[in-house]
Structures are given as structure tokens and as C-alpha cells.
Amino acid sequence: MTVTIYDVAREANVSMATVSRVVNGNPNVKPTTRKKVLEVIDRLHYRPNAVARGLASKKTTTVGVIIPDISNVFYAELARGIEDIATMYRYNIILSNSDQNEEKEIELLDTMYGKQVDGIVIMSENVSEKILEKMNHAPAPIVLAGSVDHSNTMPSVNIDYTQAAYEAVKKLIDNGHKRIAFVSGPFTSIINRDHKFVGYKNALEEAHIEFDENLVLSAEDSYDSGIEDFDHVNQLENPPTAYFTGSDELAIGIIHAAQDVGKSVPEDIEVISFENSKLARMVRPQLSSMVLPLYDIGAVAMRLLTKIMSKEKIDHLQVVLPHRMEERKSTK
Secondary structure, eight states, X not given: OOOOHHHHHHHHTSOHHXXXXXXXXXXXXXXXXXXXXXXXXXXXXXXXXXXXXXXXHSOOOEEEEEESOTTSHHHHHHHHHHHHHHHHTTOEEEEEEOTTXXXXXXXXXXXXXXXTOXXXXXXXXXXOHHHHHHHHTOSSOEEEESOOOTTOOSOEEEEOHHHHHHHHHHHHHHTTOSOEEEEXXXXXXXXXXXXXXXXXXXXXXXXXXXXXXXXXXXXXSSHHHHHHHHHHHTTSSSOOSEEEESSHHHHHHHHHXXXXXXXXXXXXXXXXXXXXXXXXXXXXXXXXXXXXXXXXXXXXXXXXXXXXHTTOOOSOSEEEEOOOEEOOTTOO
């Protein structure tokens, strides 16, 4: 049979309120009484009922986390940052995969609401009008992690994607390149379309380099797409001599496709990616990359959520973390 708080109170010969105070870490309990209650809890293998505690306190000490794909090491870093801070503040997390599907994201939000979570952290490539409407009427606070909504109204944690993309392309320009390709993931992503692409164009414009739409490719964010994109632009009469990519997988696909046709990196072409996952160090030559600090984004997003949930004073609901470039062997 399930052991209840009543069983612990009876066995320890104290009130249920005293057991509750011990379980919740309330300091207003005598040390001897606390020791006795903890011994009974251990002996009876009592586990507090989170649902019952939630009914009493109107909190479940549970946070919902929605990310695209936990099996992807890229998103796993984000989840780890969230979990570490959640543990520090004594929150449990319910982790779900959205598979970058709008309908599934909406379904998961409804599921989280149904579980009466105290708050939600979500990463979404495309915060659509439909999802934004759902979040604006949420019964619990929501923080976007590594995601941008076009209204710029939701609490969020990001880096300056436009500036980071600009710096990557400027590095290639400073290395003498004028034919620079931008190989991106889907333009359905606000970050790809309205930030990285804008940063790319800003760098070209500042250097008085004519924009060529043939050098902009938007497709699936994958290794195979990187290969296909290189094969496509390498057939141009004046092919690019440098590539700025939206992810490490795309960059590696480009590097391998270039090597397959006898081109050397960085002697013949230079490549800078946007991500800096473990893959950037595993490929040869190692990738120069704009660092997306996913662990930090997850950790800061979770801390921001704890502040909102506890009604602490918050100076900025949209947090922008610093970024940097990790220069390796795919650039000179």
C-alpha cells in the first residue's frame, strides 16, 4: 500500500503539519523532531505526493521543457543547462520533443497546461502566430530559449544572431573573399531569415560587395544538404570562394563535397559555421564557428523562469548573451 503523510505523522507521533514542514525544508522544526521524522520517512520509504502538494500550495514544483529533439547533441546541451538550474531551485522537469512540428508544439503546450506545470521553457525554430497566440493565453509563464518571436514580447534568452552572422561574414571578407555563399537551414526559421541572412547582407553592403541571390541557399539543415548545396553553387560560372553556413552539419557537408572534387580547405575555400557543436572539433580540418552557447542559453532561460514564477524583480525580459567566434583550421 502507498505510504501517506498520515502514516508518517502517526508513526513519528507528530502532526501532519510537522511532517509537511520537514518535507518542505521549513526551518521551524526542532532538530530532534526533524531527525525523528526523517528516520520514519526513510524507514517507511515515504515519497511526497506531488499532486497533493500542488493542490495545497497551488504549485507543482514542475517545469515543462519543449525542445526539437533530445537525441540531437545540439539540443541536449540546452536541456542540460535547463535541468542544472531547475535542480538548483528544486524544480522537476517534464521533457518533451516537438520534432519542429507546429501542431505537435501546440499539443505539447496543452499537455503541459493539463499537468499544471508552474512554467514552461520552449525552443522553437518558428514561433508562428498560432503558437504565439497559444502562449499569450497560457495559464503558466513561458520563456523562449534560443528562439525569437516576431513581436518581441515573450520572455526570451538569445544571442545577437544578426551581429554574430555579420562578424562571421566580415571575417571572410577581411580574408580577401568577395564571392561568399550563405548556406542556411530553412527560411521558415525567424533566426535564419530575419537575423543571420540580414547579418550576411549587412557585411556585404558595408564592404560594397554586390549581393548575388545565387549564393544564398536555404534548405534542410543537414549534412546531405551541405553536399548538395556545394555541388550546386560550384557549377556556377563564378563559384564562391568562401562559405558561411547556418550549422555545423551543413559546413561539414560542404567541406567533404569540396574535398571530393579536389579542393582544399582553407587553401581553396574557407568555411565558417554557426553553432560550434562537438562536430566542429571532430571534422578535419576543424571548423571555425560562431559559438551558440546553448548550455548558457538553457541555464539563463531557466533562471529567468524561476524569477518570473517567484515574482522577483526582473530588469530585462529579453536577455541577450555575449557571443564569440572560435577560429580553427577551416579559415586562414
